[in-house]
Amino acid sequence: MLDETTNLKSMLRRPDLVCDAAFVGGEWKQAASGATFAVMNPARGDVIAHVPDLSRAEVAQAIDAAQKAQKPWAALAAKDRAKVLRKWYDLMMENQEDLAIIMTSEQGKPLAEARGEVAYGASFVEWFGEEAKRVYGQTILGHMADKRIAVIKQPIGVAAGITPWNFPNAMIARKVAPALAAGCAFVVRPASLTPLSALAMAKLAEEAGVPKGLFSVVTSNSASEIGKEFCENPIVRKLTFTGSTEVGRILLKQAADQVMKCSMELGGNAPFIVFDDADLDAAVEGAIACKFRNNGQTCVCANRIYVQKGVYDAFAAKLKVAVEKLRVGDGLADGTTLGPLIEPAAIKKVQEHLDDALSKGGKVLTGGKVHDLGGQFFEPTIVTHATKDMLVSTDETFGPFAPLFMFEDEDDVIFQANDTIFGLASYFYAKDLSRVTRVAEALEYGIVGVNTGLISTEVAPFGGVKQSGLGREGSSHGMDDYMEMKYICTGI
Ligand SMILES: NC(=O)C1=CN([C@@H]2O[C@H](COP(=O)(O)OP(=O)(O)OC[C@H]3O[C@@H](n4cnc5c(N)ncnc54)[C@H](OP(=O)(O)O)[C@@H]3O)[C@@H](O)[C@H]2O)C=CC1
Numbered sequence: 001m002l003d004e005t006t007n008l009k010s011m012l013r014r015p016d017l018v019c020d021a022a023f024v025g026g027e028w029k030q031a032a033s034g035a036t037f038a039v040m041n042p043a044r045g046d047v048i049a050h051v052p053d054l055s056r057a058e059v060a061q062a063i064d065a066a067q068k069a070q071k072p073w074a075a076l077a078a079k080d081r082a083k084v085l086r087k088w089y090d091l092m093m094e095n096q097e098d099l100a101i102i103m104t105s106e107q108g109k110p111l112a113e114a115r116g117e118v119a120y121g122a123s124f125v126e127w128f129g130e131e132a133k134r135v136y137g138q139t140i141l142g143h144m145a146d147k148r149i150a151v152i153k154q155p156i157g158v159a160a161g162i163t164p165w166n167f168p169n170a171m172i173a174r175k176v177a178p179a180l181a182a183g184c185a186f187v188v189r190p191a192s193l194t195p196l197s198a199l200a201m202a203k204l205a206e207e208a209g210v211p212k213g214l215f216s217v218v219t220s221n222s223a224s225e226i227g228k229e230f231c232e233n234p235i236v237r238k239l240t241f242t243g244s245t246e247v248g249r250i251l252l253k254q255a256a257d258q259v260m261k262c263s264m265e266l267g268g269n270a271p272f273i274v275f276d277d278a279d280l281d282a283a284v285e286g287a288i289a290c291k292f293r294n295n296g297q298t299c300v301c302a303n304r305i306y307v308q309k310g311v312y313d314a315f316a317a318k319l320k321v322a323v324e325k326l327r328v329g330d331g332l333a334d335g336t337t338l339g340p341l342i343e344p345a346a347i348k349k350v351q352e353h354l355d356d357a358l359s360k361g362g363k364v365l366t367g368g369k370v371h372d373l374g375g376q377f378f379e380p381t382i383v384t385h386a387t388k389d390m391l392v393s394t395d396e397t398f399g400p401f402a403p404l405f406m407f408e409d410e411d412d413v414i415f416q417a418n419d420t421i422f423g424l425a426s427y428f429y430a431k432d433l434s435r436v437t438r439v440a441e442a443l444e445y446g447i448v449g450v451n452t453g454l455i456s457t458e459v460a461p462f463g464g465v466k467q468s469g470l471g472r473e474g475s476s477h478g479m480d481d482y483m484e485m486k487y488i489c490t491g492i
């Protein structure tokens with residue numbers, strides 16, 4: 001019998017990677033209530049699957065199973081944990097195409113970007129499989145002749161994660177990989193808009209030999225209820241969240257009651273600065289990559305583009321040419337470079353920022369309206385004459401809208417770039433070495449891209465300052481958030 005998943009499954013080498021059950025304590029389960037929620041294809045507007053809408057009590061069962069599985073997992077030699085992660089990495093890459101098709105079908109990004117995200121997510125599993133073997137302690141010369149001091153690092157225990165829809169694979173991998181590498185157990189609640197990628201990852205984790213109960217994917221349409229379970233359940237020792245600053249604040253307040261260790265990867269408002277000594281062609285290439293990746297739906301997208309007065313018109317003209325080469329369409333169609341926005345509310349927000357900018361003197365250079373394809377497709381848009389009193393100057397657009405601000409000098413643009421509550425990613429193009437050093441040090445951000453618009457990698461510490469978050473993900477620092485440091489003082 002044909003069902004709603006037939007079309008998606010027909011595109012896959014492994015149709016079994018489309019999972020319509022939640023992965024709870026090592027079992028594939030429906031909600032006891034039978035409740036489910038629909039997963040939509042944002043390009044086509046059709047339902048591609050239904051997944052269980054688990055209750056808070058059923059999520060608690062996943063947490064119980066995690067607690068049971070964690071101690072034996074932590075007792076394994078790091079090398080043995082590493083082998084399982086390596087196998088999981090291998091399976092993710094062997095099934096990269098299927099995972100990408102599933103991702104594009106539920107999130108909308110072009111297939112080429114989805115393939116890239118699968119490889120990016122898998123790179124965290126590979127990286128932390130290696131880092132698992134490199135957890136080091138310390139010995140310290142005793143403060144008294146009869147004392148010996150050692151410092152060791154131990155896994156924190158059961159970790160819980162809540163992830164967004166914009167990178168439905170990589171944002172989970174960036175959390176579960178260091179957690180398992182450190183010897184923790186992990187329960188994740190993926191965004192309700194994009195649960196299929198997470199469930200497919202769980203399927204491959206099971207095949208890789210991740211022990212029953214160690215990793216659960218709890219699907220739910222009630223984010224706040226599950227968030228409360230994660231924050232209030234005494235078994236959970238660590239909460240990791242990627243999403244908006246607004247929700248991050250809610251979770252931090254809820255987690256405070258248990259003084260829970262939290263990692264927060266939150267909102268951004270990235271400045272992208274083009275100085276008059278920049279290579280303008282390189283800057284345009286970087287702006288396209290940085291602004292329009294995932295259709296502008298990333299926390300590290302350029303949200304404000306500042307161009308020095310002397311090169312403003314030349315840069316704007318070059319950027320217009322590049323933007324008009326972008327192809328809007330279904331992410332599964334060949335040649336698409338911009339997919340749909342994730343949901344109607346996202347279209348509304350882009351339109352709101354555009355209307356506000358035009359009402360305050362902005363001028364459309366290209367784009368400027370919902371695409372002829374209708375639905376959730378929007379034309380990639382450049383607006384010139386942007387000013388700091390516009391909404392786009394303070395709020396994250398999260399869409400294909402590029403406002404060009406003009407600036408006079410370095411001090412002026414540094415002040416404007418830093419004038420935000422956010423501090424995640426920032427970018428600038430310049431050649432003068434002294435200027436590059438000064439500006440990189442002056443920008444109040446966790447990440448600075450110099451002459452590049454792409455900074456995402458598993459080998460570097462990703463995270464923000466100010467209200468863009470707490471902690472770092474990826475790099476040799478990435479496991480610290482899943483471990484506790486213990487100081488042992490021995491009298492002899
Ligand atoms: N710093 C970073 O690395 C990243 C930051 N972001 C930021 O997130 C925003 C876009 O992502 P978006 O998904 O809309 O962000 P949201 O913060 O709305 O949602 C993120 C996740 O949190 C869940 N959630 C929402 N409300 C609550 C709650 N009260 N308690 C517990 N969980 C909750 C959502 O569930 P559901 O969707 O099912 O409602 C989703 O799974 C942007 O601001 C972007 O900058 C996004 C990705 C990466």
Ligand SMILES: O=C(O)[C@H](O)CS(=O)(=O)O
Nearest residue numbers: 166167297298299300456
């Ligand atoms: O969700 C996001 O925006 C990601 O954190 C950005 S990245 O890590 O893919 O650059």
